[in-house]
Amino acid sequence: MPTAMITGAAGGLGSALAEALAPTHTLLLAGRPSDRLDAVAARSGATTWPLDLADPDSIAAAVETIDELDVLIHNAGVSYPGRVAESHVDEWRATMAVNLIGAVALTLELLPALRSTGGHVVFINSGSGLRASPSLASYSASKFALRSFADSLRADEPSLRVTSVHPGRIATPMQEDLVAYEGRxxxxxxxxxxxxVAKVTADAINAPRDAHIHEVIVRPR
Known part of the structure; x- marks a missing residue:
């Protein structure tokens, strides 16, 4: 079976992505070691892969043994709800470190492995990567930048498929925090x-090889 790496697999969407792809892919669940990540791996028959996206200098050593990779799914992300005037530079740094710089660093290190298979890079972006969301300034900025990186990667690496997935708000713990901030x-x-969202993403990944799905936008009905 083809091999897929999923970042942020311990979270709600990451776990669902692992479940959706387990029947068709050998899975590497990348992230900081945790009981939650181990549980997702056990349910999906996957292998955990220690990786800290907040420490880009450690990424090369973490993935140096991967020679071939069919799919790389960038799902890990953080957000710090707050209006612009309430935000702090440290929050902007932390958001960019995981949502953008970590994704860029991991992609660059795995490019040879992806090129060897004519692979597929999937960025779980957000509606905030198309239109800035209120009270999510640093998150929106990171997602706009991530979309630009995906577009550049697609243009510069024609042997790869590159897909940005822009879901609306998803029922996850991150969403609970945002709703709590909104006071409702x-x-x-x-x-x-x-x-x-996992099913829609899996459909894009499993599309016939002659199909290159650049962008997926999915919203609640």
């Missing part, structure tokens, strides 16, 4: 389920 009750039924 959390109802997961208002949002996309992680399983829905």
């Amino acid at each position: 009750p959390y109802d997961p039924a208002e949002f996309l389920s992680p399983q829905t």
Whole structure:
């Protein structure tokens, strides 16, 4: 089976992505070691892969043994809700470190492995990467930059497929934090389920080889 690496696999969407791709791919679940990551790996028959996206200098050593990779899914992300005037530079640094710089560093290190298979790089972006969201300044900025990186990668690496997925708000713990910041009750039924976004992403990955899906936009009904 083809091999796929998923970052941020311990989270709600990451776990759903692992479940959706387990029947068709050998999975490497990349992230900081944790009981949650181990549990996702056990359920999906996957291998955990220690990786800290917040420390880009450590990434080369972490993935140096990977010679071939069919799919790389950038799912890891952080957000710090707050209006621009409430934000801090340290929050901007932390957001960019994981959401952008970590993704860039990992992609660069794995380019030879991806080129060897004519692989597929998938960026789980956000509606905030198309239109800035209120009270999410640093997050929106990081997602706009991530979309630009995906577009540049697609233009510069014609042997690869590169897809940006822009979901609306998803029922995840990150969403709970945002709703709490907004001061209203959390109802997961208002949002996309992680399983829905994972299914849409898996469909793009499993599309016939002559199909190159550049962008997927999915919103709650």
